[in-house]
Amino acid sequence: MRAPFVTDRRDLLRLATAAAALAWLPRGAYAQARWTHTPFALGVASGAPAADSIVLWTRLAPERGGLPNGGRDPLPVRWELAEDEAFTHIVRDGETLALPELGHSVHVEAGGLQPNRSWYYRFHSGDATSPTGRTRTLPAADGRADRLRVAYASCQRWEHGRYAAWRHMREDAPDLVMFLGDYIYEYPNIAAAIRSFPTIGWVHTLQEYRDRYALHRSDPDLQAMHAACPWLVTWDDHEVQNDYAGVHAGDPRPVGMNAVADFPARRAAAYQAFYEHMPVRASEYARAIASAASTPELRVYTRYRWGRLADLLLLDTRQYRDAQACPPKDRPGGAIDPATCAALSDPARTLLGSAQEQWLDATLAHAAGTWTVLGQQSLFGRRDFLAGPGQLVSSDGWDGYPAARRRLTATLQRRQVANPVLLGGNEHENWVGHVLDDYARPDSARVGVEFCGTSITSHPGSADRLPARLAENPHFVFADAAHRGYGLVDFSPRRVATTLRGLDDAQRPDAAVSTLARFTVEAGRPVLERA
Template identity: 45%
Template sequence: MRIDRRQLLTLAGAGGVGLTASIAGVSAAPVLADPKHQTDPFTLGVASGDPQADGVVLWTRLAPEPLVADGLGGMSRHVVPVRWEVAEDSRFRHVVKHGVERATPELGHSVHAEVHGLRADREYYFRFRTGNAVSPVGRTRTAPSVLSRPREVNFAFVSCSNYPTGYFTAYRHLAAEDLDLVLHLGDYIYEGPAAGALGRPHLPAAEIFSLADYRVRHAQYKTDADLQLAHARFPWAVTWDDHEVENNYADEISEDAAQDPASFVRRRAAAYQAYYEHMPLRRSQVPRGADMRIYRRLRYGRLAEFNLLDGRQDRSDQTTDPVSLDDPSRSMLGAEQERWLVDGLSHSAGTWNIVAQQTVIAKADRDPGPGEILPNDNWNGYEPARQRLFDAVARRRIDNMVVVTGDAHCGMVAELKTNFDDPASRTVGVEFLGTSITSGGDGAPMDTRGAEWLASNPHMKFYDARRGYVRVTATNDTLRTDYRAIPAVTTPDAPVSTIASFVVEDGRPGVHTEPA
């Protein structure tokens, strides 16, 4: 059963107008003009995100008791003024911008300050104040101006951080890199009840469904010191996958066929609101009930354009029926987002067209024989939609499409073909699949899936199932990826090393191995 879009706001129990007003500081709650905090309200740290040439989004959330079950973070139901400051130095001797946001109870006392008027391609420091409390200091960086040609851009991408299954050591190593941007490609939290064996059980202990539940779960992840450090070091651009709501959901359809459709829509609305409350996102992305525009584009001068996709909110339901799998009306992104992506790639002014998205897009056959064993939750279950995209890239002569992907808990590199069954067919791009931060446990250089993939898919050039992240350096001539892995996530303080490196050359489709 599919819920009519006009019913969403009613079923979700949260109207978009109310949340939009709340993020602007308008609330029915009384204002606490001069708060006196007995304990630190900045327990969840600070973050910045979605940098533009003249500014960035600054984030924090007031939560002196972040894990209390009611999801209120230990805050009273008052509006709290929060001052933000941006400076050119970490000691704030030269403050260049400042302002006040009103943290409202309707949005969990989260703060989203959209700063403008900064210089392009510059490093800045920021902090928050409320009453007698001062936040930790964060570092951020604006994007280059739209018409500039920067020498290089350095970014990393990550995904799949499951709190009970391992320590977030990879985030700590990520924070030590020299980066302009971090992309998070989904599964920032996990919705399940996993306890784990490391003394890091999920809170709440059960699977989460309500707004209070999702707030506590996000807050628990945000209390991790390594995650806080990575957020405080660089601006992030985030998108979601499934576990921010429910495993393998599709649009308004729950994985659990027995779940009442209206209940799932309410659950999705709660999950989307909590996600917004805990991420450095703009007011234009505030959810309207169970709808939230998460796909968007970031421009780094004429060097790179980042297209962040949403592969969950508007996708067709998964299927294993052979007839349905070939139905051209099925979509991974929805018709509107498909058009937006192709049009954006077609008119890109960037040398590198980065498509940041959730699930494996290369053909991923696990049958080494003449048959095929393909998953149905990633693009392999949406082959007509994938073919439309690749055909459009070929037809419109779009160069240098680089797809960065999460979800699969392994590293993989593949050349993207107009016909995967013909190795000689045109290469339209390269996919770099990044492994997980912790999901799946310690991992190993090779596993059964990796052996099957490499044996069955000649377009795949690399596989590794250890945990970590991918570091990328893009110049006007080349794009280099370094796969950074740690040997174990079940022991703290594991080291990081580069296990493989690859280069894509401007105007030359395909990927080349480089010495690590």
């Protein structure tokens, strides 16, 4: 009997590379099917852009009726990439197979394209045609680029609200979306859900992860934003399990789940479902999987270059980290007192893992853009929750890995990185601050700036505590917990301008959006100015 997910990395390597190779099969290579309901109910997406290529994604999953033969067969899919929305000038096309072992997902790597221009794409399966997506290639690595708009977002818990934020983001017309984690949550339904799941249980098998992704992908506002421009994607913990750390299980709820010694299998299933639903490169993932020594790996840390204007680096702070130090009450997340946790000061503890740290150091040594953007999962700067003497910090974010944070700030300085801008998520609140060389000294040198975004829907903590926390942590200049939404970052050769966009009520599909605050930073001067 076939395993419920691809446990052997060599199998996933074979399947992913085979599917990618099939993207260039000749026209009419496979018989065409007839559909009673569209197989493209999850929409289309693009991502992993380069100057000469782009990944085109879809997954065959009919809104009703199911797949032919119970979904056991490979299914042919034809794709087209054109210069115009009417598809009168098709520049690339081909056929591929949507394989059942990979959830009938499709990851086409369309290459040989001109840099720095827009394209339109669509898929066909039998007599069904997908919605049209719009994408773009990056400027040439050494090419001039005068502007770039990046939207950043995270944390879209389904039952906490509606996705009006995606509709407003689409109207703001970003060039790229940087998604920073918690695309799904593994939790069951809550009593006061704004919208509920078809099933109420916890998510821990491949089919359950697939179903949870498919539910999110069914939302029309999210689908439209995926179809509007390329996405750069990474993950955080809820794509697998709350507060997990590398190969260590996280949140012990529900009671007894972690007693079943199969967290590696759960993580492998979650990683496969992530791959099946994201516009990522099959070839890149296959190489990472092939080089893994034991536990299957999916590499999400990578670099994108927007000409000479910006280097965009995505990090992975989940897959390779050490376990959290001194977990309170045997729970891996939560707040801890550094004075009572000797392990916190261990210089060997890592959040990124040694291989990713080495890659980051080497990549930063060759960062050539005016701006260097690090997209990662959480708040970077120290945040002391305790007013007055003493400290209380999060064990799960960078505060729980201070040696790793010091190594990163030291690398930024040693490599003389131009204009670092750190983007983060996870907190369900907006935080804006200066990145310091030493957070123990408020007058320490400013290394860069950071913008940690609020959530699309996920609930925040209490807004009443923010004034005291800002006073306790003066390297932060702004915080807001009252609004859900996203951020827009506009880059130019002279300055970066970040706009924080917030909804009036994320529980309503017709929520209005407004600008909460706007900050600018001049090139060569890491100082936040309120616009």
